[in-house]
Amino acid sequence: MSQTLDREEHVEQAHFFRTLAERSGDGIPLQELLENVKHEILVTTKLPLAIEYMASELRLTGCVSPAMSKLGHYFTAFQTFLMQQAESDKGRFDFRTAIQILQKEAEFRSSGGFSPQGLFLYRFEVLCRNRLSYDQGLAAAANDPAFDERWQCWIGIVRRQIGIVELADMVFVRSEFYGKKTRKSLPADDSLGILFGEREGRIAWANRRRDPLLLFGSLQRHLGYPPAPRPDPPDSLPELLPQLARRVERMEQRMKLLEEEQKGGIDITKFYRPS
Incomplete structure (x- = not known):
């Protein structure tokens, strides 16, 4: 580490x-x-x-x-x-x-x-936006001195449960807002405790069953968490020119067929493959 x-x-x-x-x-x-x-x-x-x-x-x-x-x-x-x-x-x-x-x-x-909450959410957004491996990415994200043992253990839980449990739900349960909203407290033997504040929990609860990117956007607007850079849109120009050339070629071929048809018929023998 x-x-x-x-x-x-x-x-x-x-x-x-x-x-x-x-x-x-x-x-x-x-x-x-x-x-x-x-x-x-x-x-x-x-x-x-x-x-x-x-x-x-x-x-x-x-x-x-x-x-x-x-x-x-x-x-x-x-x-x-x-x-x-x-x-x-x-x-x-x-x-x-x-x-x-x-x-x-x-x-x-x-x-x-800087905060461990902001660092985790930033890295998770990076994985989400760039479609990187959650398994490898979260394992690497947890291996950081900015995260204490509780955080590393919780990120390991997220790594195993992502795709089964929504991130917003996992943040909500580990927030101060969870106890106020549900009037429930964490079990006495729970070693992880509270990892997120009331405001993070409130925003996570409001973004359940929604696109995770909306959760990140809300946290960034209200709490000032850093947004992950978005991938540059692919440059379609290198592919566009060959595509246009192929389309022009097909159009020219169709125009030749129309001209031959107007002249009295199409000679289909030239489309035969030599035997």
């Missing part, structure tokens, strides 16, 4: 990921980007050494996620998980989207409003 980092580490991580996201669309190789950004980071932090190791791993394997995995004392398991998904040949998770997610999380962790 990674260690709890100082605020300046998160501030520099946010700058690092923001710069990568902004410059990745300029066609600059990632290797060159890492070398350039390294000189912008405060040398009083551990990030320059981490970037240097990431650059060396990139030269060897073509990926940075193996380096992040080996630097588990610095990068969280969830950060590594996102980069692994972005660099996977089988997935459709965009690299730039992953970088933007890491940037927003680092900004949240360096802010005065």
